[in-house]
Each structure stands twice: as C-alpha cells, then as structure tokens.
Amino acid sequence: MRRALLVSLVCLSVGLLMTGTVYAFHESGVARCSGCHTMHNSQNGVPIDTAHVGGNPGLLIRNNSTDVCLSCHAQTATSSSGYKVWSLNPLQPMIAGGTGHGAGDFVFQQEDNINDGSSGATSPIPGYKSGHTVVAPSKGVVADPTLTIGPGGNFPSSQLGCISCHDPHGSEAFRMLNGVGEISGQYSYTFTNGAPEADGISLSSTVGESNSNHTAYKSGMSEWCANCHGDYHAYQGSDYYHPSGVPMGSESVHYQYYNGTTQYETGDPATSYVAAIAFEDPDMTISTTSGPGNSSKVSCVTCHRAHATSAPDAGRWDFNVQFLALDGVASGSLPIANPWPASGAEQRSACNKCHVKDMHSEGANP
Numbered sequence: 001m002r003r004a005l006l007v008s009l010v011c012l013s014v015g016l017l018m019t020g021t022v023y024a025f026h027e028s029g030v031a032r033c034s035g036c037h038t039m040h041n042s043q044n045g046v047p048i049d050t051a052h053v054g055g056n057p058g059l060l061i062r063n064n065s066t067d068v069c070l071s072c073h074a075q076t077a078t079s080s081s082g083y084k085v086w087s088l089n090p091l092q093p094m095i096a097g098g099t100g101h102g103a104g105d106f107v108f109q110q111e112d113n114i115n116d117g118s119s120g121a122t123s124p125i126p127g128y129k130s131g132h133t134v135v136a137p138s139k140g141v142v143a144d145p146t147l148t149i150g151p152g153g154n155f156p157s158s159q160l161g162c163i164s165c166h167d168p169h170g171s172e173a174f175r176m177l178n179g180v181g182e183i184s185g186q187y188s189y190t191f192t193n194g195a196p197e198a199d200g201i202s203l204s205s206t207v208g209e210s211n212s213n214h215t216a217y218k219s220g221m222s223e224w225c226a227n228c229h230g231d232y233h234a235y236q237g238s239d240y241y242h243p244s245g246v247p248m249g250s251e252s253v254h255y256q257y258y259n260g261t262t263q264y265e266t267g268d269p270a271t272s273y274v275a276a277i278a279f280e281d282p283d284m285t286i287s288t289t290s291g292p293g294n295s296s297k298v299s300c301v302t303c304h305r306a307h308a309t310s311a312p313d314a315g316r317w318d319f320n321v322q323f324l325a326l327d328g329v330a331s332g333s334l335p336i337a338n339p340w341p342a343s344g345a346e347q348r349s350a351c352n353k354c355h356v357k358d359m360h361s362e363g364a365n366p
C-alpha cells in the first residue's frame with residue numbers, strides 16, 4: 001500500500017507538471033483518499049454531502065459509490081473536460097455522437113424513448129434499455145426493472161455501478177477495469193477472467209473517437225464481459241446466438257471492401273477500419289485505419305458499447321432500423337451517425353460490413 005501511494009504521488013506531480021493534460025486524479029493508481037472517502041461527513045462543521053442519507057458503510061463522500069464517481073465524471077453546467085461519462089442532455093452529449101471516448105454516454109439512461117423501429121413513436125423503449133443501468137441516486141436512475149440480473153450470468157442489476165467494472169483504487173489495467181479476483185465494495189462478487197488488453201484514446205479533450213483515433217481492442221474483451229454474462233451469444237441449447245471471440249475468417253475480406261450499401265466493393269483495405277464496428281487484433285493501435293485479417297476477432301464490442309448508447313442494448317448502431325437514416329426519427333432520440341454517408345438514405349444495417357447481405361447479389365464483394 002505504501003509503495004502504491006508513493007508511486008501515485010510521484011505520478012500525480014508528473015501529471016501536474018505536464019501542461020495541456022487533464023487534471024490528473026487516479027493516474028492508474030490509488031488517488032487521494034479524500035477524493036472519495038470521508039471519515040465523518042464533516043468539514044468546517046458542515047456536512048460534505050447533505051444528500052448523504054443515514055451514513056454510508058463504505059465511508060464514502062456520496063450516497064453510493066457510483067454517485068462518488070459521478071461527483072467528478074458527470075458533466076455540470078460549468079465543466080467540459082473530456083473524462084466525463086454522463087452528459088447533461090441526451091440530445092447534446094458533450095462528445096458529438098455520444099460515443100464518449102469509446103464507452104458511450106450514460107445520459108441515454110435518461111431518455112424517454114429510444115425506439116426507432118417501425119412502431120417506435122407509439123411503443124416507446126425507455127432509456128434503461130440503452131445499456132448498463134448503473135444505480136445513481138443523484139441522477140434519479142434506479143436498477144433496470146426488466147433485466148434483474150445480467151443475461152447469461154447472475155450479477156444482480158440492483159448492485160450494478162461503476163465499481164462493478166472499474167477498480168476504485170486504480171490498477172494498471174486498461175481503463176482501470178477489474179481483473180481476476182473479488183471486486184471492491186459491499187457487494188461480494190468474483191471475476192474469473194482478467195481485464196482485456198486494449199489501449200484507450202486520450203481523455204484530455206472533448207474530441208471523441210474517429211476512424212483514426214479509437215480504442216485499440218487487442219484481446220480478451222469477450223472473456224471480460226463473460227465475468228457477468230457467461231458465454232453469452234455462444235450456442236446455448238438449440239438457440240442460435242452470434243459468435244464472439246472467434247476469428248473472422250472470410251468475413252474479414254467483406255469488411256475490407258465494404259464501403260456502404262451503394263458501394264459495397266469500392267472499399268480500400270488500408271482505410272477500411274470503421275470505429276463503430278470494432279474488432280479485436282493484437283496488432284491494433286489507436287490510430288490503425290486498416291481492416292481486419294483472417295485471425296482478427298469478432299467481440300462483444302463489435303456490436304455493443306460498454307456504457308450506453310442512444311440505441312437499445314447499448315448497440316453501436318440501432319439493430320431495429322432497416323435503414324440507418326431512420327435512426328432517431330420515430331423516437332426523437334439522438335441519431336447515431338451513418339458511417340457511410342455516401343450511401344445516403346439507402347444505407348442498411350452495419351451488420352453488412354461483414355456479411356454484405358444488403359445487395360441483391362449477396363456476398364458479391366471480393
């Protein structure tokens with residue numbers, strides 16, 4: 001503990017010396033305890049948090065651990081720093097498109113309707129379907145009422161918060177994600193798969209991801225999600241689920257040449273990477289623009305983001321719309337950008353990046 005503290009103090013001062021970077025807090029280690037803990041909920045004779053109902057067994061400065069994180073990670077009327085993960089307005093997320101720096105934005109939990117399917121205007125899909133519903137009293141967000149556990153596993157939705165996935169005391173892992181072992185906090189749960197290998201883009205600006213500046217997913221993301229979802233989307237009994245964590249094989253060639261519904265064979269393999277349709281590869285970097293190879297892998301984050309999006313099931317694109325241009329129309333929620341604007345209103349689902357089923361001559365690209 002002492003060594004960890006010393007290291008973090010050194011890192012902290014280095015961070016402060018670097019101009020142009022965000023004010024550093026965790027620096028991959030344990031930050032100053034008072035950023036999150038209080039011994040008596042009192043400073044200068046006044047309570048640190050008046051909403052701190054009935055004390056808190058974790059000696060935290062807010063009502064629950066997620067609200068502690070949000071005391072810095074939620075956008076306020078005056079803040080605009082890049083490391084926020086909860087914007088003020090779902091129609092005007094801090095980062096254009098609502099991608100955050102890869103994980104997506106929890107503000108979509110507060111949407112009234114994200115259904116852009118055929119009866120979207122009359123059959124609302126509420127915001128809690130937008131992804132991981134972290135229990136956050138400061139935002140009025142309660143546990144997901146329909147999914148009471150994580151599908152495929154047994155993690156209770158009532159316990160889901162930032163520290164279910166991130167280590168509050170920091171770690172060397174990508175984005176301080178929890179690794180093998182028991183997670184922090186009052187709720188006892190053990191991860192059996194380690195944190196994924198990946199590199200994240202800089203959090204120091206409000207510029208979010210682009211096709212040449214994106215999370216570099218290298219390996220282990222599907223296994224990491226499996227800590228709570230089991231072998232989800234694998235063959236289960238007689239039901240079919242989409243494979244994850246499997247090599248792309250010949251689908252990688254489709255990916256390389258697909259450049260939209262109307263230009264399904266004009267893609268250039270060297271520039272075919274689309275951040276909205278990610279895949280894992282050990283050689284991936286945050287500025288890679290080339291498409292996948294045969295051994296690159298489909299992963300949970302090919303189709304989902306880790307936090308939430310303005311589409312159901314934290315979809316990287318809306319799985320319910322036939323044409324991407326319909327996104328946001330019926331619901332009035334934030335439209336997710338079409339990666340292939342040249343195909344205009346004709347552009348169909350992003351599943352076609354790998355499957356090319358949107359042409360009459362299916363699979364026609366090389």
Ligand code: HEC
Nearest residue numbers: 030031032033035036037057058065163168169184185186
């Ligand atoms: C980024 C926020 C954050 C910082 C900084 C932080 N903690 Fe914690 N700590 C937490 C949270 C959240 C929990 C879980 C509380 C709960 O749910 O009971 C926790 C739990 C603990 C626990 C209970 C055991 C456990 O791991 O669950 C101890 C002891 C502890 N913290 C000590 C410290 C000390 C000492 C420091 C400073 C060196 C520190 N913490 C810094 C957020 C933080």
Ligand code: HEC
Nearest residue numbers: 022023024025026027035068069072083162166168175176
């Ligand atoms: C006192 C303000 C503060 C609190 C409280 C806080 N954070 Fe942070 N967090 C920051 C800042 C500033 C950054 C960006 C710079 C850095 O990494 O230190 C950051 C970065 C992060 C990152 C990205 C790390 C990286 O380098 O990729 C994660 C993940 C994170 N925080 C999670 C949490 C979680 C989970 C909690 C609650 C247990 C929490 N934070 C509480 C200020 C805070």
Ligand code: HEC
Nearest residue numbers: 129130131132133144147149150157164225228300304313
């Ligand atoms: C700490 C446990 C945990 C981890 C790790 C985890 N999930 Fe979940 N997930 C849950 C729980 C609990 C729910 C059900 C409650 C909810 O929907 O928020 C859920 C729900 C979901 C949903 C449905 C959300 C909705 O809109 O209703 C998707 C999609 C999902 N998870 C994907 C993922 C992916 C992809 C990963 C890895 C990047 C992942 N999960 C990692 C616990 C977890």
Ligand code: HEC
Nearest residue numbers: 069073083085100101102103104132161162165175215306
């Ligand atoms: C279900 C697991 C899960 C939960 C719950 C979760 N995170 Fe994350 N978070 C991730 C993963 C995985 C990433 C990396 C996403 C990527 O790059 O694809 C991430 C990324 C981040 C980042 C980097 C910035 C970004 O937008 O990518 C920050 C900061 C962060 N999380 C903070 C938080 C805070 C604060 C909370 C609670 C309000 C939280 N996370 C809840 C899994 C989770």
Ligand code: HEC
Nearest residue numbers: 151222225229232233242243244298299300302303313319
């Ligand atoms: C090829 C795209 C794709 C991949 C890869 C993928 N998913 Fe999904 N996922 C979907 C779609 C589409 C849905 C919407 C429901 C459906 O079609 O079954 C969904 C729904 C979900 C749900 C919500 C189920 C519910 O009952 O609400 C969870 C949880 C989930 N996925 C987790 C995962 C996890 C964990 C992984 C990685 C092991 C993963 N997904 C990989 C496309 C994908």
Ligand code: HEC
Nearest residue numbers: 242243247248249251277279298302319350351353354355
């Ligand atoms: C990043 C590439 C990629 C994306 C995007 C993708 N898939 Fe797949 N899909 C694959 C791979 C790889 C396989 C396994 C192929 C095999 O076994 O030959 C597969 C298999 C399938 C199969 C089974 C095919 C068979 O022959 O058994 C179906 C159906 C399918 N995907 C539908 C979808 C749908 C629907 C979406 C969008 C929600 C989607 N896929 C998105 C790569 C992808």
